[in-house]
Amino acid sequence: MSFLPPEQWFASLATSYLASSGLITDPGGRVLLVEPNYRDHWTLPGGVVEQDEPPHVACEREVAEEVGLKVVPGALLAVQWSAPGGERPRPFCSFVFDCGEVPADADITLQAEELDDYAFLAPDAALARMHPALAPRLKAALEGRREGRAVYVAT
Secondary structure, eight states: OOOOOOHHHHHSSSSOOEEEEEEEEOOOOEEEEEETTSSBBBOOSSOOOOOTTHHHHHHHHHHHHHOOOOOOOSSSSEEEEEEBBBTTTEEEEEEEHHHHOOOTTTTOOTTTTTTTEEEEEEEHHHHHHHHHTTTHHHHHHHHHHHHOOOEEEEE
């Protein structure tokens, strides 16, 4: 068995892109979704994890930037691994954290540069507005919150 020098060994490991989002609901259990102006589908508030940033910190930062809410990400509810495809040469790993409940009349301030709208939607309506590739992570996050465990999704 031969051993590689650390720099070669680390260079040989698999890498992926990371994203992080928050599951936020109102007292009626409706899910907060945002409508990006650069995509044709709605999504959970969140975004790409920056270099050397932990996913839970990215979730907190992205939620604050996108909708103006100060949240403390709680339990990890879901992780979705998506295979490389199209122009994306590496897999995407998307984390969804439980960001709790906010009042139905919470003061949402949209990030105008990226978002056109937001809505609190019943879970089925929220799933219907999401792209079919992204909806499994919301479904998994809702299951994870209900069952008190993290749910893994591979697409």
